[in-house]
Amino acid sequence: MAQPAMVESRERSDRDELLRDVMDRIGDKWSVTVICRLDDGPLRFNALRRAVKGITQRMLSTTVRRLERDGLISRTVEPTVPPRVEYALTERGRSLHGILAELVAWTEANLDEIRRDREEYDAAASSQAEQ
Amino acid sequence: MAQPAMVESRERSDRDELLRDVMDRIGDKWSVTVICRLDDGPLRFNALRRAVKGITQRMLSTTVRRLERDGLISRTVEPTVPPRVEYALTERGRSLHGILAELVAWTEANLDEIRRDREEYDAAASSQAEQ
DNA sequence: CGGAATCCCTCTTGATACTG
């Protein structure tokens, strides 16, 4: 039999850096929302802007460029005047969205209790501060 | 038949805010790594500090306090001298780790290609800047 | 329409030193 070490080639700390590389990308304020919106279908710049409530032009521009750089979304320009630019999830982006959808489901299932725990924690902390 | 709207009670924009609430928590620099380390078993403060390479005392302290506030990890103090404080994942923390593990797997499967795409993207961008 | 450039401010993080 082969040693487990041959299959388990990555150390834990390597996985840490790996995961952080992706978390740094999708952990910003807007990336996950943009991915979720585009999972419903391709959108042009201003339509996407309207779909992602609260985002500024600058941040949408920055976010889609970074996602395109990582091959998670595609950017298609029709050279008309004025130009039409369409953004869509790539296959890689769709596969990532599948996992994010699980995170959404987990959040919906847990967030109410988490918020209660937060209040409880804050109440306990502030009552202790009064001592 | 019941309207789909009765089941689909949350709007997309509500889910956006929901998900961001959790992403804001685990999207910071250290939370995910701490959760992954504690999934291997409970650890005391300095052991956890050694397990999470590169973290400072201050950031570990801040991170575990926030994770405890959300009920993702537990903090147990043995009132000895000097004190022993043990951190462990809660049931909720373990269930979240299950999803993070999928994210780790996705990252391991995709990161090499992502990094290649990044280089390609940057090379194309810089060659265009020379024009 | 779909951006880029600039300014500015806040929040996160890190370094360091101190403590029960």
Place this chain on the structure above:
DNA sequence: CAGTATCAAGAGGGATTCCG
């Protein structure tokens, strides 16, 4: 051992303006 306090630096993000 397990933290807290203080300070400084840097990145992320918002508002505004300009452009092809």
